[in-house]
Amino acid sequence: MTKATDNSIMITAIDLFKAQQFEQVTVNDICQACGITKPTFYYHFSNKDQLISRYFRGLVEQLPAQLRCQNGAQNPLERIYDFFQQTIQVIQTLGPDLYSQLYISNLKSNQHTFDFSEAINKYVTELISQAQASGLINNPASAVTLYRNSVFLFEGYEINWCFQKGEFDAFSATKQGLAVLFVTNDVKDTTD
Incomplete structure (x- = not known):
């Protein structure tokens, strides 16, 4: 090189x-x-931690532009799910060990790896507003509040996915959690 x-x-x-x-x-x-x-x-x-943080952020920050081109015909709720699914696919390409390292790096010194960009915040918040207006999301909380809580929910599933070494379907779990948070018709009781 x-x-x-x-x-x-x-x-x-x-x-x-x-x-x-x-x-x-x-x-x-x-x-x-x-x-x-x-x-x-x-x-x-400055170090390996900064390198993996910038790599991950670069991949995730490309998603809104990519998704706007790909899913124009989907309803807003499907587009929200698609955003989280695409983010999970980025995470899965890293694998549980390397993605765990992102958390470890940020615990040592906040690399701001998990701070979504303004473009991502705006993209998902607008979709939540549209889904609320069309009756697809029935939770009356503000779109900003729902977005913030959806990110925390998502991160919880991703940390658990790392703990379990990728041994469960993170997207299905995230989608079910989002359906409960958003109060959608997609909610399925998984307690057996």
């Missing part, structure tokens, strides 16, 4: 993290795989 970019370093590092454990991969390993020096790495990233 003759000219390192943030993206090329991130992609190489993520491949290394997936092949080995995050903690086992050193900055030297990343530099060697990229053909760069340590100063070059540190020019782009």
Whole structure:
């Protein structure tokens, strides 16, 4: 690699993290795989934690623009579910171990990895408002409140997914939780 970019370093590092454990991969390993020096790495990233945080945020922040192009015919509630499903797919590409590392990194020093961008906040909040106006969401709380609580609900399922090493369908669980929060007709009693 003759000219390192943030993206090329991130992609190489993520491949290394997936092949080995995050903690086992050193900055030297990343530099060697990229053909760069340590100063070059540190020019782009302050550490491995910042690298995975920026990689994840970059993937998630692309979602609203992608989804606007893909799902124009869906109703607003389906589009909300689709946003969360696409976010879960991003998480699943990292896998439970690497996604767990994002939480660990943010517990050590808040990397703001899980702060959704203004574009994401606006996109989902507008969809919630539209779904409320069309009677698809029956919870009368403000769209902002519902959005904030949907994010907390989502993060809870994702943390649990990490704890269980990806052994359950995170989207089905999230969708059911959102249906309960939103008070939709999609609510199914899963207590047996």
